[in-house]
Amino acid sequence: MAIRQIRYDGDPALTKKCRKVEVIDDRIRLILDDMMDTLHQTENGAALAANQIGILRRLVVIDYCDHYLKLVNPLIVGYSGEQECVEGCLSFPGHYVKTIRPQRVTVQAFNENGEEVLLIGEDEMAKCFCHEIEHLDGLIFLDRAIEELEL
Numbered sequence: 727m728a729i730r731q732i733r734y735d736g737d738p739a740l741t742k743k744c745r746k747v748e749v750i751d752d753r754i755r756l757i758l759d760d761m762m763d764t765l766h767q768t769e770n771g772a773a774l775a776a777n778q779i780g781i782l783r784r785l786v787v788i789d790y791c792d793h794y795l796k797l798v799n800p801l802i803v804g805y806s807g808e809q810e811c812v813e814g815c816l817s818f819p820g821h822y823v824k825t826i827r828p829q830r831v832t833v834q835a836f837n838e839n840g841e842e843v844l845l846i847g848e849d850e851m852a853k854c855f856c857h858e859i860e861h862l863d864g865l866i867f868l869d870r871a872i873e874e875l876e877l
Contacts, residue, residue, distance in 0.1 A: 730764045730779035735818050739777045744784045744862040747798050750840040754785070758796040758838050761787040771816050773854050775861030778817050786835075786858045791851050797835040797843075800859050804832035811853045812875060813867045823871035827853045 733739050747754055757776065765774045765787055772790035776783045788795040807829025814822045831852045833845045847855045857867055 728760050728763065729767050730760050732764065732768065732774075732816055733778055733780055735821075737780075737817070739780045739782065740817055740861070740866060741864045742777060742782055743864045744775075744777050744782045746784050747836075750798050750836060750838065754783075754798065755838050757781060757783070758785060758787060758798075761785065762789065762796065765789060768816055770814070773858045774816065775858045777861055777864075784862050786862065788854060788858065790854050793851060795845070796838045797833075798838070798840075800833050800835035800855070800862070802831050802855065802859055803834045803844075805852075806830045809849065809853070810872075812877075813853065813857060813870075814877075815857070815867050818866070818868065821868065822875040822877045823868060824873040824875060825853075825867060825870040826872060827856050827870075831855050833859070 761774050765771045773788040776785035784799045786797045805828035809829045811825045811827050830848045833855050
């Protein structure tokens with residue numbers, strides 16, 4: 727396993743749509759492991775999308791709110807409610823904004839073993855799921871900003 731280089735503001739990989747993973751094999755599992763290692767070596771990191779390390783595949787890792795997840799092809803299939811959030815991002819250090827996100831989301835994905843999973847995230851986890859899955863579509867949290875914050 728290896729620590730990968732995080733891409734920062736201005737890197738074109740952050741605004742590109744990631745491709746669906748067709749086969750979950752050892753290569754994909756290695757990327758997920760590298761992503762988790764990279765996340766754990768980064769201060770204040772809760773989650774990481776593959777394009778944040780320059781890989782344009784639909785992969786996300788999360789170690790946040792008592793959830794340790796490696797997700798392949800995650801997709802939000804339902805949402806409800808609304809909440810005001812404070813967000814930052816590993817690819818945009820020092821930038822914080824307020825956003826409006828769903829209070830609850832349902833996510834369909836595959837785990838690293840190719841098993842389909844259905845996850846429900848509320849409050850902070852809902853925000854995390856939305857933030858990371860939008861990365862995979864080439865969207866960044868600044869696109870959702872309703873107010874810039876000084877933290």
